[in-house]
Amino acid sequence: MGILNVVGIGPGNKENMTFAAYDAIKEADVIIGYTAYVKLLPEEFKNKEILSTGMRAEKERCEIALREANSGKKVALVCSGDSVVYGMAGLIYELSEDYSDVEIKVIPGVSAAISGSALIGAGIGNDFAVISLSDYLTPKETIFKRLVAAAKSDMVIALYNPVSKTRKDSLIEAVDALLEIIDKDTPCAVARNIGREEESYTVTTLIGLKETEADMFSTVFIGNSMSAVVNGKMITRRGYKI
Amino acid sequence: MGILNVVGIGPGNKENMTFAAYDAIKEADVIIGYTAYVKLLPEEFKNKEILSTGMRAEKERCEIALREANSGKKVALVCSGDSVVYGMAGLIYELSEDYSDVEIKVIPGVSAAISGSALIGAGIGNDFAVISLSDYLTPKETIFKRLVAAAKSDMVIALYNPVSKTRKDSLIEAVDALLEIIDKDTPCAVARNIGREEESYTVTTLIGLKETEADMFSTVFIGNSMSAVVNGKMITRRGYKI
Numbered sequence: 001m002g003i004l005n006v007v008g009i010g011p012g013n014k015e016n017m018t019f020a021a022y023d024a025i026k027e028a029d030v031i032i033g034y035t036a037y038v039k040l041l042p043e044e045f046k047n048k049e050i051l052s053t054g055m056r057a058e059k060e061r062c063e064i065a066l067r068e069a070n071s072g073k074k075v076a077l078v079c080s081g082d083s084v085v086y087g088m089a090g091l092i093y094e095l096s097e098d099y100s101d102v103e104i105k106v107i108p109g110v111s112a113a114i115s116g117s118a119l120i121g122a123g124i125g126n127d128f129a130v131i132s133l134s135d136y137l138t139p140k141e142t143i144f145k146r147l148v149a150a151a152k153s154d155m156v157i158a159l160y161n162p163v164s165k166t167r168k169d170s171l172i173e174a175v176d177a178l179l180e181i182i183d184k185d186t187p188c189a190v191a192r193n194i195g196r197e198e199e200s201y202t203v204t205t206l207i208g209l210k211e212t213e214a215d216m217f218s219t220v221f222i223g224n225s226m227s228a229v230v231n232g233k234m235i236t237r238r239g240y241k242i
Numbered sequence: 243m244g245i246l247n248v249v250g251i252g253p254g255n256k257e258n259m260t261f262a263a264y265d266a267i268k269e270a271d272v273i274i275g276y277t278a279y280v281k282l283l284p285e286e287f288k289n290k291e292i293l294s295t296g297m298r299a300e301k302e303r304c305e306i307a308l309r310e311a312n313s314g315k316k317v318a319l320v321c322s323g324d325s326v327v328y329g330m331a332g333l334i335y336e337l338s339e340d341y342s343d344v345e346i347k348v349i350p351g352v353s354a355a356i357s358g359s360a361l362i363g364a365g366i367g368n369d370f371a372v373i374s375l376s377d378y379l380t381p382k383e384t385i386f387k388r389l390v391a392a393a394k395s396d397m398v399i400a401l402y403n404p405v406s407k408t409r410k411d412s413l414i415e416a417v418d419a420l421l422e423i424i425d426k427d428t429p430c431a432v433a434r435n436i437g438r439e440e441e442s443y444t445v446t447t448l449i450g451l452k453e454t455e456a457d458m459f460s461t462v463f464i465g466n467s468m469s470a471v472v473n474g475k476m477i478t479r480r481g482y483k484i
Binding site for chain 1: 250252256257258259260261262264265300301324325326327328329331332333334335336337338339348349350351352353356357359360363364365366367368369370371372373374379380384385387388390391392394395396397470472473475477478479480481482483484
């Protein structure tokens with residue numbers, strides 16, 4: 001029986017990878033992943049057999065992983081951030097019904113909502129929503145319904161995929177929708193290239209987000225009524241009396 | 243200058259701890275944390291200086307950490323799961339203004355929404371909300387407003403602190419509120435003692451949650467319209483055509 005570990009590698013650096021994730025990659029006969037993420041793996045794994053597929057080839061990538069594992073190999077299917085949250089684990093389970101000789105294990109990782117929240121300060125202290133602005137698999141109407149629901153109920157929001165080459169204005173559209181609900185001066189932040197060499201962040205306000213640089217490698221944080229800026233960091237208080 | 247690392251240790255086992263978290267604890271002169279979580283630390287740290295405080299002594303715990311760091315020590319303030327999400331990082335930043343000689347670093351960890359989601363299958367594949375049912379710091383009205391908002395906008399929901407000694411019925415109350423909005427057969431799950439020896443999980447339905455055991459060490463997952471049960475696991479599809 002082959003083993004398929006679906007591995008969340010965290011933001012990219014070894015520091016923010018878990019021991020289980022590292023070990024699963026180390027012990028793998030073959031590593032499979034999205035081309036851009038495979039490049040982030042620690043140097044010591046670069047001489048292993050690596051199969052990579054491009055963006056939007058997720059189904060193909062999962063089928064390769066299942067086939068390789070079904071042939072008896074130990075496979076690590078790597079996902080940036082977590083293996084489940086916007087990752088491949090669900091698709092693997094769905095497709096696995098055709099592969100009887102595969103033992104699947106899902107290894108969680110630090111998703112960008114979590115790693116980015118620490119980078120900008122303590123962005124998410126309390127209840128929160130994680131919403132991707134990508135309309136590739138989710139209708140735009142559903143995305144905006146979620147945004148509005150989260151803002152109206154005073155949750156902190158972490159936005160994944162805030163913009164892309166074909167969605168240059170999606171962050172601005174989201175901000176415009178949020179400006180109808182929450183104060184324009186609500187603390188917000190952009191975390192960029194978390195855990196990578198070019199890591200950076202900007203703490204701003206909701207209205208300020210419209211002028212703040214964000215790209216495909218950014219995670220955007222929208223504060224709630226408990227958010228504040230302390231020493232240039234964005235924090236969200238939990239409610240302790242101090 | 244002293245160093246204060248606010249460390250998310252993940253669910254408890256070393257496997258799901260990041261390298262950065264482990265190293266911060268290893269290099270610490272003193273470890274500070276909630277009594278129950280300090281016990282979860284790997285054996286090799288048990289001979290270090292450890293200061294622990296009880297539940298709800300969060301402010302005291304943070305002040306001890308800041309004082310120890312301010313005296314020049316290297317401090318690891320450990321939090322279960324993540325250091326920010328329902329963790330101590332925000333409070334540390336708030337209180338830090340009185341301590342000028344402390345360098346603060348926040349080290350993220352795998353929060354229970356993420357580790358539990360992997361344990362039950364692939365619970366969170368898409369947009370989601372994380373909501374704590376504890377009304378210690380958040381009014382119950384706000385909590386239920388968030389629950390309703392998340393369910394109405396078809397987000398997966400991860401519930402933290404589903405019950406406690408003084409809130410024996412809070413999960414049942416939450417399920418009753420959700421039954422007004424989403425189908426009673428929606429896939430749901432309970433993850434218990436994630437990453438610990440007694441780890442277990444149950445996959446059920448929304449109505450089934452009313453009969454499913456959950457305690458203070460459980461995280462509850464409420465599916466959305468994309469959730470399904472595959473081979474006894476709860477998954478939430480992202481929307482790929484298969």
